[in-house]
Amino acid sequence: MLKQKSFFVMLLVSLVIGLSAPSYAVQPPPNPSELDFCALLDSAYNLVTTDFAFLLELLGDDAALLTMIQCAVADINGGIVDNIPTPNGMLDGNYELRIIKELVQNPSQYANLPSGTLPGQTRPGVNPTNVLNAYNANYQKLYTDGMHVFLTTTLPSLWPILQGRYPQQVPPLCTSPNVPPGCLDKTKIVTLFRSLLMVLAGFATVGDDASANSVATVASLLALCDVLSQGSCLVTDIERNPNNYVKLPQFLSKEGDADGDGYTNFEEYEEFADVKGPGDAFIAAVLNPSIYPGQVPPSEDKVKIYPSGTIRVEEGGSIDLRVEIKDLVAPISYRWTKGGDDIDGATSPRLIIRDVTSADAGIYQCIVTDASKGLYASAQVRVVIVPEGTIPVASGIGLAVITALCSAGGVMVLRRRK
Numbered sequence: 001m002l003k004q005k006s007f008f009v010m011l012l013v014s015l016v017i018g019l020s021a022p023s024y025a026v027q028p029p030p031n032p033s034e035l036d037f038c039a040l041l042d043s044a045y046n047l048v049t050t051d052f053a054f055l056l057e058l059l060g061d062d063a064a065l066l067t068m069i070q071c072a073v074a075d076i077n078g079g080i081v082d083n084i085p086t087p088n089g090m091l092d093g094n095y096e097l098r099i100i101k102e103l104v105q106n107p108s109q110y111a112n113l114p115s116g117t118l119p120g121q122t123r124p125g126v127n128p129t130n131v132l133n134a135y136n137a138n139y140q141k142l143y144t145d146g147m148h149v150f151l152t153t154t155l156p157s158l159w160p161i162l163q164g165r166y167p168q169q170v171p172p173l174c175t176s177p178n179v180p181p182g183c184l185d186k187t188k189i190v191t192l193f194r195s196l197l198m199v200l201a202g203f204a205t206v207g208d209d210a211s212a213n214s215v216a217t218v219a220s221l222l223a224l225c226d227v228l229s230q231g232s233c234l235v236t237d238i239e240r241n242p243n244n245y246v247k248l249p250q251f252l253s254k255e256g257d258a259d260g261d262g263y264t265n266f267e268e269y270e271e272f273a274d275v276k277g278p279g280d281a282f283i284a285a286v287l288n289p290s291i292y293p294g295q296v297p298p299s300e301d302k303v304k305i306y307p308s309g310t311i312r313v314e315e316g317g318s319i320d321l322r323v324e325i326k327d328l329v330a331p332i333s334y335r336w337t338k339g340g341d342d343i344d345g346a347t348s349p350r351l352i353i354r355d356v357t358s359a360d361a362g363i364y365q366c367i368v369t370d371a372s373k374g375l376y377a378s379a380q381v382r383v384v385i386v387p388e389g390t391i392p393v394a395s396g397i398g399l400a401v402i403t404a405l406c407s408a409g410g411v412m413v414l415r416r417r418k
């Protein structure tokens with residue numbers, strides 16, 4: 001009986017909407033400044049535990065999901081077990097999704113990551129513009145114009161039916177600003193669902209299969225189809241197919257490498273996460289290829305490397321690096337690393353590698369241990385190997401300059417004699 005009534009009301013509402021609003025504007029993507037996923041999760045959690053507390057009762061087992069969205073504990077993209085998203089071991093709000101937040105809010109700061117040539121990079125890193133575009137596309141798949149109409153018009157118009165069905169749980173709906181106690185402010189429906197959909201679009205962009213499956217499941221749950229329509233879905237345009245999202249797993253997933261330093265985001269998380277903090281140390285590492293796990297932070301005042309910065313060496317030529325130490329207690333031991341790995345037998349203050357090939361290109365660093373067992377590292381030096389004959393030979397340049405000067409001098413001498 002209720003089902004038939006719902007269907008009738010739905011039909012009527014669709015008809016009215018169809019007549020009065022023949023076309024809907026495409027919903028604009030959020031402003032990047034809104035994409036603070038930790039704040040979005042907490043805002044949704046607060047609404048769910050206050051104004052929308054009735055959802056917890058109505059949804060039964062599925063409500064477990066809504067209690068898992070607090071920023072401090074939220075980790076819901078590890079795949080689906082018993083219809084509930086499970087953890088993947090990396091907190092979402094201040095860590096996994098914060099990578100997206102940093103990239104879309106500070107694109108110019110990270111614009112060089114795709115170059116693949118920054119100190120510490122072994123491959124190209126993520127492109128902030130691609131992340132913004134992918135995120136916006138995914139958000140617009142989830143928050144469609146149909147979804148907007150559902151939240152602002154259809155759902156409020158069906159509210160009396162919902163309330164009639166669950167009079168003990170569901171409060172009446174009121175329009176702000178005059179919302180009496182015990183009445184739900186209509187605008188909070190949009191606030192809650194929009195926050196959740198912004199988070200979901202983030203999971204979709206992270207892009208590993210587990211995340212995508214979680215998104216699909218949660219998107220279905222968000223529709224509240226079964227609750228409202230007794231099994232026949234009201235919202236037909238929520239995107240449930242994981243393959244339809246724009247995914248960037250090689251950069252943004254747990255096993256991705258956002259900054260191209262050869263360490264996965266999860267490896268950097270395990271080393272740098274301060275799970276009680278806002279994740280600043282993790283973000284500083286995961287989007288910076290010269291900060292990576294297992295690294296000794298450079299103490300350039302104590303260990304100075306020559307030459308520094310980026311050096312170019314011809315194939316067949318030599319790499320020649322040395323360090324000078326200051327204020328360290330003897331005995332001192334030295335080891336040299338390339339790409340973070342120790343170079344066999346390189347234990348003196350000077351590193352010479354002769355007859356180099358392209359395989360010798362990379363990031364070199366000297367790690368020094370002193371009597372106090374203190375570990376000190378030089379700055380990193382990037383060695384670029386170029387084909388033979390690319391670099392002008394210094395003596396050749398010198399000879400050319402001297403020849404030019406001599407001939408000019410000779411001309412002057414000749415002129416004076418005239």
Ligand SMILES: [Ca+2]
Pocket residue numbers: 074075076077078087088089090091092096
């Ligand atoms: Ca996670």
Ligand SMILES: [Ca+2]
Pocket residue numbers: 257258259260261262263264265268286
């Ligand atoms: Ca990395």
Ligand SMILES: [Ca+2]
Pocket residue numbers: 259261263268285286287288289290291292
């Ligand atoms: Ca890093």
